[in-house]
Amino acid sequence: MPVTLDPDAAAVYKAFQEAGRPPYENGTPAEARELYLKGRVVSNPEPPELAEVKPLSIPAPHGAIPARIYTPKNLRRADGAAPCLVFYHGGGWVIGDLDSHDVVCRKLAHEGKLIVISVDYRLAPEHKFPAAVDDAISAAKWVAANAKTLGIDNKRLMVGGDSAGGNLAAVVALAARDGDGPAIAGQVLIYPATDFAMAHPSHREPETSILLTHSVIKWFCNHYLSGAADIHDWRASPARANTLVGLPPAYVLTVGADPLRDEGDEYAARLRQAGVPVTYKHFPGQFHGFFTMGKLLNQANVAASEIGVWLKALN
Template identity: 55%
Template sequence: MSLNRDVAEVLKVIHAPDRPAWDTLSPEGARASYMAGRAATAPEPMPVAEVRDLSIPGPGGPIPLRLYRPAAAPASGSPALAFFHGGGWVLGNLNSHDGVCRHLAARAGCVVLAVDYRLAPEHKFPAALEDAFTATRWLAAEAAGLGVDPARIAVGGDSAGGNLAASVCLLAREAGGPAIAFQLLLYPATDFAMDTPSHADFGEGHLLTRASMAWFRDHYLNHAGEVADWRASPLLAASVAGLPPAYVLTASHDPLRDEGEAYARRLVEAGIPVTL
């Protein structure tokens, strides 16, 4: 499959000589660069009926949340999505994915709860996952007060957020709850080994490079041994049986493509309904 012409033009801008690669910057510098890029490329935000900032207690301090309620969502019994943003566990926040969350809420007609989990390297693995799981449990526990149907709670995210969503489903299964009805995995990172053909084929000249992936990994994980921890690499879980149905989206020219598709295959082999 050839690279889309418009995408190729965007990549030229991203890799312009005056735009340093993330892995050459400090986390603070990379965050500023990432936010500037998001502002330049984000579509016009879709209107929703309600946007409300919240905060809940977390294992490492307060967890900021942002709730989106579209006009189509009923005042009670609405489906809901806990959403975890991408950014390599180092970048991103509630504002970086505001447009994405508005779009999902408006088009799906569901409440979206965006989670501003702790970032690395200030807070290394498993801090982000602990916050994501805490927020998901809170959403289930407070469902009635939020006008949410506790039987229709989904989790989702893009890239690093897809990694967190997949791992939250595994944690919820191990803990006996909360019940999760669906997982939305957008080009998820599922294996920190980073040894698939797509990592080799698209590790240079595209959005993610091998160097930037290693930079994210080394900021997030405490040591190399955690690569094999299923909480970090959900593809390596001993079993994926009993997990919720999934929608898995991958991109053709993406280092994460093969591991996302491998995770989808594992789910299918376990008898779980999957749209890839």
């Protein structure tokens, strides 16, 4: 499928090329993490002013999971409780943290008029699959169990994330449907990774490999998974779940220049076929990762606003 970048996306991509930023797969995970954080500084938009941002510590079997809770000034409450989005950051399960997606979480809290709780799940290769999944599920369970203390309405508890975080959100929704987790009212899947087989056409098309390339995805995969058998586990590849029936309403976002484009599109279609209400938005002229770049790419701000509208309509 031909991809033509929007002018601003093309300009950003050109700037990245001219800067000579080394590919993640040429360095160590620690070097990739540092590089990723530096990129966020120059591309994040100005954050909206919130009522409160506080650290959280979520108990888990292996030890505490760091988290951060965002409360907007325009919070919608009913009987003293507010809707909540549990957010999982992107970064290929190898890079990214609370700081890399801090502005994104602030924007989603403001646009959705809800509480956002960002989860700093364990990263690979120090912690292989399914450590990130275990943390993601544990965090959702803890938020629901402590909803009253947090001022959250656990009937309006949603999950979301971008890329690897979209994968984790989809997996948490599946686990919760099957009894391993709280009831989930909605899922926000921003260019999610859904199938580690990496066999969809968009993985092979050169036009899709802009910032996230097929080779980078393989590098992430090799760090995250322990072997080929993990590919077929629905906790790694949610598209391989036996059925998608009974999942909560979904907002699925994909972009044109993205090796993950086709699997995200297919997952949205399969959700619809399973009877799940789906809002699907495609940004054909943007590349994977654009959502965090609102300072440089206005379409990222448009996407955040549209997700906010969807979240408000949902609850």
